[in-house]
Amino acid sequence: MLNTFILSLNPKVSYLPENDKIVLQFRDRKLTFKQPTIGFRLALNSLKVGKGVTKKELINLVQQEDGICGLFTFNSYLQKLISLGWIYHSIDSLTTAIPLAEDYEFLMPTIDWQKTSFTLSRFAYLHQVNGQMILESPLSKAQVLLHSGHSLAIIAKLAQPQTYTSLLQEFSTLNEAKIKLFLNLLVATQTVNDSSESQLEDTLAQWDFHDLLFHSRSRKGRHNQPTGATYRFQGKIQPLPAVKSSISSKIIKLYQPNIKRLKTKDISLTEALETRRSIRNYAQIPINAKEIGEFLYRTARVKQIIKSKQGEYTSRPYPSGGGLYELELYPLIHNCQGINSGFYHYDPLAHQLCLLSELNQDTEKMLKDAWLASGKHNQPQILISIAARFTRLSWKYESIAYSLILKHVGVLYQTMYLVATAMNLAPCALGSGNADLFTKVAATNYYAESSVGEFILGSNPIVK
Ligand SMILES: Cc1cc2nc3c(=O)[nH]c(=O)nc-3n(C[C@H](O)[C@H](O)[C@H](O)COP(=O)(O)O)c2cc1C
Incomplete structure (x- = not known):
């Protein structure tokens, strides 16, 4: 019975023996051994073929052919192969340790x-x-x-x-x-x-x-999975459209601000950055329809649709990896002058709200969760749930899709904070929310589209 590990070369390492050298290659890493000794050739061969070999067997093999000097070089080569993650360690019928990374x-x-x-x-x-x-x-x-x-x-x-x-x-x-x-x-x-x-x-x-x-x-470093834009579903599954189509017949057209005018009238970027605060209390007079329209237009509207070989992209006020814009906004209007209370989807292309449901027990629960998360101050006037159409990103990106989504939520939060500050509204990001409750209210599938962030908004009690 063996009481030592069995070593073998990762079968995906390609092995090119030539007269005066041996080249080993795995992915973009190449190792060249010039003028390899007979013992080293034999040792590599036993690591590569069959069931593997113990270190003791390798040492005997090398020592027999190359003598004690060859053994010293062989040991350093073997250590190099192990540190590159190219050597498996096995215990016959029990287990095999497969390295996933270099170092x-x-x-x-x-x-x-x-x-x-x-x-x-x-x-x-x-x-x-x-x-x-x-x-x-x-x-x-x-x-x-x-x-x-x-x-x-x-x-x-x-x-x-x-x-x-x-x-x-x-x-x-x-x-x-x-x-x-x-x-x-x-x-x-x-x-x-x-x-x-x-x-x-x-x-x-x-x-x-x-x-x-x-x-x-x-993150890269300790796994061996493909990472980044691999387009693994291209030709197999249709990508999601760049913009989610309107899902309700009850539509409210929103106010569109004049961006040209805002460019001259707005506070400066430094002023917005320096005065931005999270505000969880509201003025007596609630936020109004015009303000909601301006806020959504300045943070999240579709500015342009771009067509390419890989599909459609959009341009919006905040940046997004690959221009894919998987995030969807769902304002829960609780107290707003000029817009009936209810749970809405924001259509960023037509710049309109689509009513999905009246207030009910579930929307009350959402509001209560947001109120608790924001430290039990005023009930939010507006609670914006931010949901992700996950496969819009994972169709293109591998290993990083969900982490990108969370980065996008952060990017959108800051855009919302700055626009709310410029408009003298009361903004506050939230760090937790209930994705299952969201899917119940929005009638979406948890795995296809569920909430990944929440933002509360209202009228600012501090008049500037
Ligand atoms: C990602 C994120 C999550 C947050 N979550 C909450 C939260 O759940 N409840 C809350 O009251 N404030 C939340 N905040 C607001 C922070 O508490 C606030 O930004 C921080 O205290 C700094 O204060 P300031 O925004 O007024 O500068 C969050 C902010 C961010 C960016």
Whole structure:
């Protein structure tokens, strides 16, 4: 029975042996070994073909052919391949650690087998990918393939702290060395934290599981998924239109301000930036229809439609990744002079409000949530839910679509703040809202379009 890891070369690494050199390539990374020795050629071949090879077997092979000097060079080459993330570590029938990124380390921990207690990291998660069970964690630069029921059962047991001895008792049919090796692999891939790991305790304690996973998957560095504008659904699924069409027959045409006139009459940018504040109380006289019209026109209208080979884009007052503009505005008018209360969709092309529903129990709940989130000041006069048509972005962008959406919400918030300041209205962004409640009120599908932000607006009690 083996008591050491089996090493193998990532099968996606291309291997080009030539007379006086060997070139290895993976994605845009190339390694050239000039005048490779026979031992090195044989070692690379065993890493590449078949079931893999142990380090000891590799060392014997190289030493036999190249002598002790060749061994020194081989060790540094092997270390280079590991740090590039090109080498898999396996324990025959149990598991394989697959590196996901460069600057990879697979460090064998020093473990006191009598005392150390092992627990699955709260950041680790199991999921099925292409019919295989995979253990991953945003703390790790590797994914751990679990090949057998035994490895899955050990992982389940590690939900509670375990010692090597307790695992041995529980899994008595497994070889002792194999259990040790498996624990070594789990610690080396940061999926299990032994009790000595505490350097970053305070920092990690303040990360939610989903936040750290989102951070690690939407930034490059510790995953191997395609990132950016990959157009993966082109030719398979139709992209969503640039502008969502009107969804109601009850329409209110909105006031359009004269932008030319505003350019001369408005406060300066510095004045707007310096005086902008979050205001959660309102004047006795509520906001009016003209102000809502001007506010929406200046923040969110469609200024232009642009046609291209990849589809339609729009131009609006705030910037948006790829000009895709997935965000939709849904004003809940609670108290506004000149517009009946109700839940509306803003049509940014026709610059009009489309009534979706009268006030009801659910819109009351939305208003109450916003009132609570803003510190129980006045009831919001207007609550604008910002929803995202998710696939408008994910049709084009991979790995970063949701993070882009949240960035767009921030961009829109600041545009709203500055316009509200210029208009002497009372603006306040909100950090939390109920996406399920939104879908109920807006009659949208949670996965296709649901709320990602909220903004409250009203008349400013401070007259300037
Ligand atoms: C993304 C974001 C989320 C916010 N969430 C809330 C919130 O839920 N409730 C609230 O009362 N204010 C919220 N605010 C407003 C902040 O509390 C406010 O911007 C901050 O205290 C600074 O004050 P100022 O805006 O008056 O300069 C939020 C602001 C932003 C940008």
